[in-house]
Amino acid sequence: MTITDPHITPAVQDDPAVEAIRRRTDSQGTNLAEVFRSRIASELEDNTALDRHREANTDNDTVAELKEKIERSGVEYMYYMVPTLRSRTVAKVVPAKHFVRNLEKGVNFTRNALMDFQNDIHGNPIGANINSKEFVAMPEADSFDQLPWDESIGRIFCSTYEPGHLGGIAGRPNVHDSRAHMKRTHSLLKDVFGLTMKSGTEPEMVWVGESITPKTIPGYNPAYQVEYLEGMRPIYKRIHEYADALGFEMIEGDYEDRGQIELNWNFDDIENTTDRLVTYRQICSQVAREFDVEASFMPKPFIGEMGAGCHHNISLWDEAGTNTFEDEGVQELHLSQLGRWAVGGILKNSPAMMLIFASTVNSYKRFWDPGQFAPARADWGLDDRASMIRISSNGRAEVRVPDASVNPYLSHALLTAAVADGIGNQVEPPEAGAQGIDLPRTLGEAVEVFRNDEFVRTALPPELADTFLEMKDNEWAQYCGVLTQWEFDQYWQAIP
Structure with missing residues (x-):
């Protein structure tokens, strides 16, 4: 990979997307990647963020619109939800009648909740402790939905902030809020580069249960076989039913391996795609309960069978609604110059991003x-x-490393920052098909690359990066201290 001069090279100035970047670079008088990085840091120090969210929530039209939705739905209780760093979701349940109060005041959470109350191998809390102050979660009115499996329950996503009584950090964004950080980085990509990232994910997962156990032929892979898909028919139909009720546009699915299916919905702006992926996992968990089976997003449950990936298909769209990853009028499979720079930025930073993609x-x-x-x-x-990145069709780049356990907010935040780096610095990737550098092959290797990388320290809030690193370093330490059957098989009677 090569990084060129910060000024756009003349050879590509007739490209409309490249020309638009050149004009923005000239107007800023500096490298757009540097502008992007500095803006991320400054927005984390915005003490007015909580007040502005509260003001938006208490707007008369916002209150009236949410009131009408809740009354029309008949929802009696609401989950006020916040995604955690480990890609789970925490929530408080509140009677729906209190929604006006919650729009203004939010709901408070113990700080450890965003770290799933994880302790290290010595029993010490990671990322927070018993003396840590609570944070406030402010609901986002436009994220309200009614749960289709129990229509008396609604849910609403929240963004989190430091409470107004915490001195110098009062009112600032909570640095451990991965969902809010993804939204912040995407907003800056739009503002600085004039580009919107859209993505579609491909969540693969394994279903296990007596009623759905396939009878496969040894030596053959059951992928795409209608007979096996038929065995999953009650499950995928119920998933589609719930997903459609929650506003998904389900488009296709297939049987991939023993008990493994992939169901996809249409691509969208990354804010919508990430929330839908988190919601999809909750749908699958509910469907598993209904059919008395197990649903797992474990990345690699069986050796010799397909792992459960979650490919991210990304594209960048300009303010006119044009996909900048393809050149107008070109039919053969290709990637535009702006797309190549974006891919260059992802490849350049991919070793450090592995701890997020494969966590x-x-x-x-x-x-x-x-x-x-x-x-x-x-x-x-x-x-x-x-x-690692497959141009599967004109206009999109399929990032194939993320797996089924990924935190989609962190992965999309890093992808956004990586394409900003690539475009701002004109990072030219190697030729398509050229062999790239090796990626980390264990969690321990990924921890060390992440630990020493400057990119992730600017793409993520430093405190978030430190906490995630500590969580994953601890996970690796726990694993290294576990005895496995493999070790007994290898060494129990190895000598003499």
Whole structure:
């Protein structure tokens, strides 16, 4: 990969998307990637953020619109939800009649909730302790939905802030809020570069239960077989039913391996895609309860079978609604100049991003199982499933490393920052199909790369990066201290 001069090279100035970036660079008088990074840091120090959210929530039209939705739905209780760093969701349940009060005051959470109350191997809380102050979660009125499996329950996503009584940090964004940070980085991509990121994810998962156990043929992969898909028919129909009720546009699905299915919905702005992925996981958990089966998003449950990935198909759109990843009138498979710079930025920063894309010990088992379509190098190709980034069709780049356990807010925040780096610095990737550098192959390796990387320290709030690093370093330490059956098989009677 090469990084060129910060001024746009003449050879590509006739490209409308590149020309638009050049004009923005000239107007700023500096590298747009630097503007983007500095803006991220400054917005984390905005003491007026909580007040502005409260003001928006208490607008008369906002209150009236939410009131009408709640009354029309018949919802009696509401979950005020916040995603955690480990990609779970915490919530408080409040009678729906109190929504006006909550729009103004929010709901308070113990700070450890965003870290799932995780302790280290010595029993000490990670990221917060018993003396840590609560944070306030402010609901986002436009995220209200009624749960289709119990129409008396509604849910609403929240963004979190430091309370007004906490001195110098009062009113600032909570630095551990991954969802809010993703929204912040995307807003800056629009403002600084004039680009909107859209994505579609491909969540794969495994279902296990007596009623759905497939009878497969040894030596054959059951992928795409109608018979196996038929065995999952009651489950995928119920998932579609709930997803449609929650505003998804379900488009296609298939059977991938033993008990594994992938159901997809249409791509959208990353704010919508990430919330839908989190919601999809909750839908699957509910459907599993209804059918008395288990639903797992474990990345690699079985050796010799497909892992559960969650490919991110991304594209960048300009203010006129044009997809900047493709050149107008070009039919053959390709990637535009702006797209190549974006890919260059992702490849350049991919080793450090692996701790987010593949965030568990189990995640890395995907990369040690040959022939299972899991990339292990930082490379890209044209419709090449061996590559980390596959240009599967004109106008989109499929990032194939993220797995089923990914925190989509963190992954999309880093992808946003990486394309900003790539475009701002004109990072030219290697030729399509060229072999790239090796990516970390264990969680321990990913921890060390993340620990020493400057990019993640500017793309994420430093405190969030430190806490996530501590959580994952601790997870690796826990794993290293576990005895496995493999060790007994290898060493129990190895000598003499």
